[in-house]
Amino acid sequence: xxxxxxxxxxxxxxxxxxxxxxxxxxxxxxxxxxxxxxxxxxxxxxxxxxxxxxxxxxxxxxxxxxxxxxxxxxxxxxxxxxxxxxxxxxxxxxxxxxxxxxxxxxxxxxxxxxxxxxxxxxxxxxxxxxxxxxxxxxxxxxxxxxxxxxxxxxxxxxxxxxxxxxxxxxxxxxxxxxxxxxxxxxxxxxxxxxxxxxxxxxxxxxxxxxxxxxxxxxxxxxxxxxxxxxxxxxxxxxxxxxxxxxxxxxxxxxxxxxxxxxxxxxxxxxxxxxxxxxxxxxxxxxxxxxxxxxxxxxxxxxxxx
Amino acid sequence: xxxxxxxxxxxxxxxxxxxxxxxxxxxxxxxxxxxxxxxxxxxxxxxxxxxxxxxxxxxxxxxxxxxxxxxxxxxxxxxxxxxxxxxxxxxxxxxxxxxxxxxxxxxxxxxxxxxxxxxxxxxxxxxxxxxxxxxxxxxxxxxxxxxxxxxxxxxxxxxxxxxxxxxxxxxxxxxxxxxxxxxxxxxxxxxxxxxxxxxxxxxxxxxxxxxxxxxxxxxxxxxxxxxxxxxxxxxxxxxxxxxxxxxxxxxxxxxxxxxxxxxxxxxxxxxxxxxxxxxxxxxxxxxxxxxxxxxxxxxxxxxxxxxxxxxxxxxxxxxxxxxxxxxxxxxxxxxxxxxxxxxxxxxxxxxxxxxxxxxxxxxxxxxxxxxxxxxxxxxxxxxxxxxxxxxxxxxxxxxxxxxxxxxxxxxxxxxx
Numbered sequence: 138x139x140x141x142x143x144x145x146x147x148x149x150x151x152x153x154x155x156x157x158x159x160x161x162x163x164x165x166x167x168x169x170x171x172x173x174x175x176x177x178x179x180x181x182x183x184x185x186x187x188x189x190x191x192x193x194x195x196x197x198x199x200x201x202x203x204x205x206x207x208x209x210x211x212x213x214x215x216x217x218x219x220x221x222x223x224x225x226x227x228x229x230x231x232x233x234x235x236x237x238x239x240x241x242x243x244x245x246x247x248x249x250x251x252x253x254x255x256x257x258x259x260x261x262x263x264x265x266x267x268x269x270x271x272x273x274x275x276x277x278x279x280x281x282x283x284x285x286x287x288x289x290x291x292x293x294x295x296x297x298x299x300x301x302x303x304x305x306x307x308x309x310x311x312x313x314x315x316x317x318x319x320x321x322x323x324x325x326x327x328x329x330x331x332x333x334x335x336x337x338x339x340x341x342x343x344x345x346x347x348x349x350x351x352x353x354x355x356x357x358x359x360x361x362x363x364x365x366x367x368x369x370x371x372x373x374x375x376x377x378x379x380x381x382x383x384x385x386x387x388x389x390x391x392x393x394x395x396x397x398x399x400x401x402x403x404x405x406x407x408x409x410x411x412x413x414x415x416x417x418x419x420x421x422x423x424x425x426x427x428x429x430x431x432x433x434x435x436x437x438x439x440x441x442x
Numbered sequence: 443x444x445x446x447x448x449x450x451x452x453x454x455x456x457x458x459x460x461x462x463x464x465x466x467x468x469x470x471x472x473x474x475x476x477x478x479x480x481x482x483x484x485x486x487x488x489x490x491x492x493x494x495x496x497x498x499x500x501x502x503x504x505x506x507x508x509x510x511x512x513x514x515x516x517x518x519x520x521x522x523x524x525x526x527x528x529x530x531x532x533x534x535x536x537x538x539x540x541x542x543x544x545x546x547x548x549x550x551x552x553x554x555x556x557x558x559x560x561x562x563x564x565x566x567x568x569x570x571x572x573x574x575x576x577x578x579x580x581x582x583x584x585x586x587x588x589x590x591x592x593x594x595x596x597x598x599x600x601x602x603x604x605x606x607x608x609x610x611x612x613x614x615x616x617x618x619x620x621x622x623x624x625x626x627x628x629x630x631x632x633x634x635x636x637x638x639x640x641x642x643x644x645x646x647x648x649x650x651x652x653x654x655x656x657x658x659x660x661x662x663x664x665x666x667x668x669x670x671x672x673x674x675x676x677x678x679x680x681x682x683x684x685x686x687x688x689x690x691x692x693x694x695x696x697x698x699x700x701x702x703x704x705x706x707x708x709x710x711x712x713x714x715x716x717x718x719x720x721x722x723x724x725x726x727x728x729x730x731x732x733x734x735x736x737x738x739x740x741x742x743x744x745x746x747x748x749x750x751x752x753x754x755x756x757x758x759x760x761x762x763x764x765x766x767x768x769x770x771x772x773x774x775x776x777x778x779x780x781x782x783x784x785x786x787x788x789x790x791x792x793x794x795x796x797x798x799x800x801x802x803x804x805x806x807x808x809x810x811x812x813x814x815x816x817x818x819x820x821x822x823x824x825x826x827x828x829x830x831x832x833x834x835x836x837x838x839x840x841x842x843x844x845x846x847x848x849x850x851x852x853x854x855x856x857x858x
Binding site: 205208209210211213214217270273274277278279280297301379383384385387391392395396397398399400401404 | 537538539540542649652654655657697702703704705706707714718719720841845846848849850851852853854856857858
């Protein structure tokens with residue numbers, strides 16, 4: 138009885154001490170986050186409902202900037218950017234998933250694994266422009282690929298749509314964000330017990346059923362992380378759509394940059410607010426998608442087990 | 443029991459809280475780490491801020507803010523020998539929004555003694571009291587400038603109500619048009635005129651022409667439409683919303699027809715498109731064509747355009763703060779030197795631009811034995827002043843009245 142009560146006492150004291158120690162850093166962090174992240178975002182949203190004349194704000198509230206944005210095709214730009222982002226994310230997932238599984242479960246040679254890790258990481262030591270500009274010498278009218286096709290007689294004219302087209306934008310984004318999809322999938326798949334997979338196969342489930350009903354649910358945290366790390370930065374990518382699309386494909390970031398450069402700050406704020414709204418909708422969708430699994434917290438929590 | 447008690451306490455901690463977390467995440471450590479991180483990451487900005495103020499206060503040093511194309515890289519020792527003043531440059535991107543923000547909001551005048559304003563942004567500086575009128579008597583080289591140059595809209599303040607006040611002096615100017623492959627297209631060489639239709643509407647350049655995403659290039663299409671009688675546009679540099687819509691509709695139609703290979707955003711883009719043989723006609727800066735010619739593409743020329751040009755001039759202005767701190771005398775010295783032969787003889791061969799006194803450039807080249815190519819470049823610059831600048835359309839305006847609509851329509855074209 139005494140031991141039990143002392144245990145309870147210790148637990149109580151310890152947990153009270155923990156709460157006292159944890160509260161202040163968290164409050165400080167939350168206040169910093171509010172001041173440095175949330176407040177500026179709110180200012181941007183607020184600006185989108187105002188008007189400006191040059192660099193001077195006119196406190197004239199309304200939906201002027203959103204109406205102008207629609208008038209100038211801003212909604213098409215937003216839809217196009219999201220469509221391209223979702224397409225590239227899906228393609229990247231379909232390629233990265235088997236690749237990450239092979240890396241995590243099949244490839245046993247450590248040296249080869251390290252080489253692949255390096256190949257996935259080293260390009261990021263270069264600036265995004267340097268990484269992308271190389272594609273032009275490969276895909277251009279006078280580039281490596283066209284010269285090869287012409288030499289082997291596959292075509293009699295250079296293929297124009299290899300660069301400065303939507304195809305090129307997709308290709309550039311896929312290459313750029315492929316590692317961002319691979320890493321979280323790899324980590325997630327590594328944590329899956331091999332015996333679980335073996336048990337499923339032993340019990341008669343084929344590879345497809347095992348993938349869909351065993352591996353995928355267990356790898357869900359990696360899938361979610363991969364989608365977020367791929368899609369979210371893609372929405373704001375300014376380099377690849379311009380360099381690979383040649384200005385033929387207008388995305389949110391370029392449009393925003395154009396508006397800021399021409400001092401149409403409220404139009405820029407409107408586009409930025411739309412992006413924020415898209416991200417909030419994405420979070421809500423994720424919340425609903427993972428509700429049957431017990432919520433996002435539980436999905437990520439199973440990684441600890 | 444005490445011993446037993448202590449053992450259980452440690453065990454409780456182990457199961458409820460990871461040891462590292464418990465021992466390291468307390469508020470003192472958190473504040474310490476956050477503070478140190480903020481100091482380390484903020485140190486460069488703080489130091490830069492302090493040295494920025496210190497820079498403007500150095501004696502015998504004049505600091506100028508300008509854009510890369512108008513700067514003469516390399517040795518300014520000649521200026522320093524002649525004047526006894528050292529010059530320091532800071533180069534910024536050729537972006538009007540950025541420039542006006544830097545001057546009007548970030549008080550660039552605290553750090554610079556001369557500001558090179560992007561063409562057409564001067565009225566904003568005047569309205570914002572960021573610059574002071576110049577005393578032309580302090581600059582002997584001003585006197586020999588042609589009257590046409592002295593009356594360029596950028597220098598005389600409000601063009602609707604000129605009161606004789608002079609606000610700045612020329613730095614460098616040009617009449618922008620486009621580059622074209624004369625041999626393949628069978629078009630004549632400059633100074634014979636060729637049409638902007640090579641860029642916007644020509645079967646020979648279908649899918650092999652390019653223009654830029656810069657909103658001001660919109661005005662060049664307007665110049666072509668006006669000159670070709672295809673649209674009724676009063677001033678291509680400052681279009682009404684309706685006029686912008688007409689130009690946008692035309693560009694969308696041409697884009698969908700497959701006229702344009704690419705819409706460039708940077709100088710490097712322009713150079714790459716020409717050097718990689720992606721285009722036969724391209725709206726570009728003259729230096730881009732010069733780069734291509736240096737790389738051996740001698741059939742690529744800069745057009746003498748039939749319908750008109752984008753005429754621009756970056757000028758030199760004295761920030762109000764320079765007068766307040768008493769460094770404006772050095773500002774006049776630099777501005778006068780920029781109007782001298784030295785700058786003229788350097789900028790024309792390098793970029794094809796024209797300075798305020800190309801006549802002095804020719805004299806300087808002769809006196810210093812700079813070679814035939816320099817003399818030729820300066821002669822071409824003088825001819826340009828007479829020919830290209832005499833075209834009515836158009837003087838570039840950085841801040842037209844309906845800029846927002848022009849940019850929006852440009853985006854509509856790009857999004858189509």
